[in-house]
Amino acid sequence: MKSILKVKNLTMNFGGLRALHNLNISINKKEIAALIGPNGAGKTTFFNCITGIYKPSNGDILISPKGNNEKINGLKPNIITKKGLARTFQNIRLFTSMTALENIMVGCHCVTKAGVIGAILNNKSTKAEERLIIEKSYFILKELGLEIYVNELVTSLPYGAQKRLEIARALATEPFLLLLDEPAAGLNPQETNELDELILKIREQNDISILLIEHDMKLVMSLSDNIHVVDYGKKIGEGTPKEIRNNPAVIKAYLGEEVV
Amino acid sequence: MKKTGKLFSFITFLFALFFLYGISFAIDAKTDTIKLGVAGAHSGDLASYGIPTIHAAKLVIDKINAKGGILGKKVELLVEDDVCKPEVAGNTATKLISDGASVVVGHICSGATKAALGFYKEAGVIAMSPSATNPDLTLSGNYPNFFRTIAHDAVQAQLQVQFAIENLNVKKVAVLHDKGDYGKGAAVLAKKYFIQKGVEVVLFEGVTPGAVDYSAIVTKVRHKNPDLVVWGGYHPEASKIVTLMRKKRIKTFFMGADGIKDNSFIKVTGKYAEGVYATGPRDVSKNSLNILAKKEHQKAYGSDPGTFFYAGYAATLALLNGIEKAGSTNYDAIVKALRTEYVETPLGKIRFDKNGDATGIGFSVYKVENNVFLEQKIKK
Amino acid sequence: MDFDFLTYLFFGGLTRGSIYALIALGYTMVYGIVELINFAHGEIYMIGAFTGLIISSVLTMLGLPILAIVVLSALTAIIYSCAYGYTMEKIAYKPLRDSNAPRLSALISAIGMSLFLQNYVLLAQTSDFLPFPNFIPDFEFWEPYAHILTSPELVILITTVIVMICLTILIKFTKIGKAMRATSQDKVMAVLMGVNINRVISITFIVGSATAAIGGILIACHIGQINFYMGFTAGIKAFVAAVLGGIGSIPGAVLGSFVLGLTESFFAGYFSSDYEDVFAFLFLVLILIFRPSGILGRAETKKV
């Protein structure tokens, strides 16, 4: 299979602290991959490095949505999003003064182009584009089962809906790789099951790859094609759910020394 | 969205219609009384400069109305506040104009006066300021409707220069100012005249009012070692600088203009004020009308008159006299009367020259000796 | 001659720096703990000076000996400044903290407070400059040096050093100092460790206000007169100094104040005092653009 994201020897230092240490990860097209590891292992730091929020100290991040390897480390977050990497956040970061639909409309920003003049004149192309944005946003909203909240302010949405809305917003940027940071955290078992189906559905309908950070092992094991395990910023294992389940290093990291 | 567009074009159309109608609109002011406006700072931090003029105008008008008014009409007083801000002064002026004032005593500050004069000029209203000393107001020729009962800063600066050269025999001067309208204007004039007379200006700088410390500028004065420091600005900053100079044992002469010729300067500065020179309006306290006006004020308000009271008194008298001599409130007639007819005021017998400056009003140099300003004579 | 000029400017800058430092300390302490630019801090300093003036006039009227007047009015001024600082925090900042308002709201509230306090003093007292009694006489032993540094300037310099030492002791070695440091690093953790945050914040405001009051009285003695607007200009400059040194850091505030004071003094001396303030603000802008954490401040990493 073709890999669409290749991370080579990624290292991230904060002062004296080495949060990531020579990490190598590769993600294939249409794959659902999971990044797991104990708390503080550097999973979110890894996300922040690939999405441009942090500038990696060392190493390369390459993307190849169309087979051309392109280096993206050091680029600004918005450029990376434009190139097709979208993410959600561990602690929900929705735009609180906007409605659900508008949140998704913001997500359409990078695939549209109306400027100030266009907005003021409201000419034909701007109108058409605006219409397109609304239709598309509503479509995504429906796809994620959020259409009842269209005009609700996001602060009044239930927690689970807010989490899904974040995914919807990320989808609106038309990514080829979706990065989900703990999508199931705080959800009840039923919502988690729905999430499971939703993620599979998103992959099928949008034809994209998904990389998720998750602590819910049941979800991870049932969803993932491939799992990467990190601890103390180092990769300690990689493989299918079955392989990971039997990987002694992983078990050691999760359960501690004595159990092995 | 389409509807909004139509709405906008409709509104635009209405605008155009109303506007065309509006151009050909004229005023008709009622004239059963003669209306005299008083404008200036009546509130805010400069109120103490503006309120005495209201008192003066009231006293004069009460006296004249008691005698039956002028031209058979009573005089009515219109008081408007401009807080000494140019942007407010425009509103004040239009208020007075739309209330039908034919002459205005004011404004107090030069900046506000400049802003207001444009309005008065167009409306054909005469303004006479008791306190705006910016030379441009009269000398530029832009404001034929402006008069004043105070001499302008250029007169003062020339006097300062003359005194400094004749009496103090200075060769090098430092000119400091507070970066304000009044202060910097005065400083620029002083510098100009000093250079004309061949005196070296070793330092010309502004200080920030309200700064925590003036030692840098004082140090610079010491370094340049001038014979005299000339100050353009008001007394609070002057007092800070003099105090610091004396505390730092710098004994250079210090001279200011009417901005520091104020008793609070002596009170605030205390012993360090001794020997400071200041120019100010010529002492007219022995004039009989002056004594009378002072008595009237004490009777009516129970205190001694404040700053610009006499100038305000004189301005009111001059304006009303002008109207009386002109025989009407016609703009040209009043202007002509003001320029030709002498009038007795607390400042002496005055008339106005073609620029609008009062003749016969002058300045003297004062020196602080034993906590009072003493008038000095210029050596010839 | 030129060396003399340099010396004079140096000492002038030093005095100016210590004046800034006394105000900047309050800014930096409050910012360190609540990450709020307490815009109204300059006003506390002004209120300190006014209270000192009022109390001393009353006491003079009562005919107390000069030393008693100085001590009593200075003490009252400090107490009142602290009370104002405390009340201000309770009214304008605490409700915002409780409702988790954005930081911008707190800044707007602070600007409002500053405007309010300025006009409160303007309306209740006067807009004129009032002469401030000379608390610090010309010391006789200092007479030979008075042309370089006047007695009040000397007192200001010494007091700044003392205040700084006291503050350092307070923060490094006392229990409340420890609580302050904990709060500034992580508020949530501090609460979990049993620190009463509201108390810590109140105390920070009180200590900051006390230093401002000391500054207010000293500067009033130095300048010789006060008015309601004195806090604003001084406050802005002190803020520049605090940012320059690295806001949140106490040695930083002092260092920044001296750097600003000295550069201003030299700039005014060798170039022109016309553009002195322009220079100070440009300095601020450049510092914030190129080194937002200041001279001694720590660079922060954003958390996602």
Next chain:
Amino acid sequence: MTIKNQIKKSFLVSLWFMFLTFPILVIQVNTVENVIKWRWLNMIGVGIGSFFLSILWRYMLEKRPEKGKQTKKYQLFFLNNILHEKKIFFPVIILLSLFVLCFPYIFSMYQTNIMISALIYVMMGLGLNIVIGLAGLLDLGYVAFFAVGAYSYALLNYHYGLIFWIALPLGGILALIFGVILGYPVLRLRGDYLAIVTLGFGEIIRLVLENWNDFSFGPSGISNIPKPCFLGIDLSLQGTTKYLFYIIVGMVALTIFVTNRLQNSRIGRAWIALKDDEIACQAMGINKGKTKLRAFGLGAMWAGMGGVIFAAKTTFINPASFTIWESVIILCTVVLGGMGSITGVVLGALLLILLPEYLRAFSEFRMIIFGAVLVLMMVFRPGGIIKNVRRIYKFDPILEKNSVKNEVNS
């Protein structure tokens, strides 16, 4: 809390405030004249006042809705509800515009003049609203761009005899250029640092105007700035006042039109997103710097045009008109009206500028009230008088996604 407790608490508060205000409010000294006035009445006033105010304060604090728990019903403010109703909205707008059109004929020239001043503030408030209300950038140096506009008209007219109608767009563009030049390096700074830097810039511009005599004529300012001319006809004072009134009304209408278009556009959404959460905003592919710069520049442009009109109205300008407090007043109009809400800002500006003008007795208290307004609004109603209500999109449930309609919006 029981009533007894309430009273006890308020009593303590009033005691505290009586103590607090004792030296400054009760004793008035004048060290120039060496007199001391005792004003015990003030103390009683403070005591009684703070007693009741503290009860009110606590009541309001409790009533304050908690963040995140607001439901939509509470958020829709009465007025906004009305304005969103088409049947009411259009007649209201037409009546309002008729009233505005007739204004100079119904009221005196003075009233018209005051209205012009107020409308300049409305325009500036709306401009600042783009910067603060939409993009969330606290700009304390807004008045600098106002000064740029005013001085560009004054100076260009003085040196080159440029007329108002050319200066108006030119002043706007110059201010925009200034905004972009100044904004470029500083916009990456965090919220409160940005506020301070813009404050610094505002002061720098004022100080330069004050000191650079050869360029700006220094503190004595520029006088005799001509008023706008109409097709070369020299109008009377009444005529120009009316003319200026219609110009500013037109400009305000244009500003409202533009900000309304902008706030519901792609750019507008990016601004609001930026205000809500910078990091998430960037993660949506929005260029942070460019978006901020747009808001900053556009805001500056309105200020510049406001400045040109201001110069034409007062006919005299000097640096003293452009102090930081002017920025604070404009900020106050935006905060009071409701950040982000156009109706709110218009109302806020009219209220704050007209009330002190008509209530002359209170004009002394203008600034202290402004200060109190800023604090109280932040504590009790951070959203302002009229909260910004987001646009409602209507979708026809039967016809499904192909027939998306959106409602006409104010």
